[in-house]
Amino acid sequence: MVGGKLKVAVLLSGSGRTLDNFHREIETGRLNAEIVAVAASSSRAMGAEKAGAYGYPVFVSDERNHRELSRQINEFVLPYQPDVIVLAGFMKLYFMPEGFDGYVLNIHPALIPAFCGKGFYGMKVHRAVVESGVKVTGCTVHFVSPVYDEGPIFLQKCVPVFSGDSPEDVAARVFELECHLYPKALNLLAEGRVKLSGGKVWIEER
Numbered sequence: 001m002v003g004g005k006l007k008v009a010v011l012l013s014g015s016g017r018t019l020d021n022f023h024r025e026i027e028t029g030r031l032n033a034e035i036v037a038v039a040a041s042s043s044r045a046m047g048a049e050k051a052g053a054y055g056y057p058v059f060v061s062d063e064r065n066h067r068e069l070s071r072q073i074n075e076f077v078l079p080y081q082p083d084v085i086v087l088a089g090f091m092k093l094y095f096m097p098e099g100f101d102g103y104v105l106n107i108h109p110a111l112i113p114a115f116c117g118k119g120f121y122g123m124k125v126h127r128a129v130v131e132s133g134v135k136v137t138g139c140t141v142h143f144v145s146p147v148y149d150e151g152p153i154f155l156q157k158c159v160p161v162f163s164g165d166s167p168e169d170v171a172a173r174v175f176e177l178e179c180h181l182y183p184k185a186l187n188l189l190a191e192g193r194v195k196l197s198g199g200k201v202w203i204e205e206r
């Protein structure tokens with residue numbers, strides 16, 4: 001799959017910290033990618049402003065119907081010919097364009113299949129983690145399917161949950177991890193080391 005410098009379209013709904021991280025990683029040469037377009041699912045998304053300030057082409061829509069929103073986003077991003085479409089804090093159900101199965105990635109702030117699915121996003125995930133008393137959590141990069149937080153798992157990494165942690169403590173620990181794991185996933189794709197087969201992701205070890 002893919003191989004070479006990745007052309008990435010970024011979809012977001014919120015603060016755009018993940019976009020900031022990609023931008024930084026690209027600038028410093030740690031991520032072999034180029035952001036070709038950014039689409040935001042809300043005119044209140046700070047990430048859209050950030051994208052404009054970085055000089056990326058930006059599309060914003062407040063469309064509430066997920067299918068129509070996806071159609072509009074796809075119409076905007078496809079002319080930029082992205083290799084991959086990356087969900088970066090995108091809180092709506094995304095319907096990928098035809099032919100992009102295996103080329104759309106999401107990051108979820110927990111260890112799928114735990115604490116995921118409809119309604120589990122952002123701080124809600126970390127609140128549920130603390131409430132449950134689990135001792136580890138983490139983040140998951142996965143390929144997107146038509147169901148929330150499903151689709152083949154690409155990379156996962158965990159962090160401890162300590163007694164007395166607040167959801168904010170856990171969120172900060174997990175996000176730090178995300179900042180390494182998401183670029184790592186994209187670099188693996190850029191290196192052509194990723195294969196999807198039998199609903200599973202196979203990574204060529206080197």
Ligand code: GAR
Nearest residue numbers: 014015016017018089108109121122
């Ligand atoms: C990240 O923690 C990401 O895992 C989460 O949103 C945050 C990024 O948003 N995504 C989800 O919860 C998706 N289910 P930001 O870049 O706007 O801060």
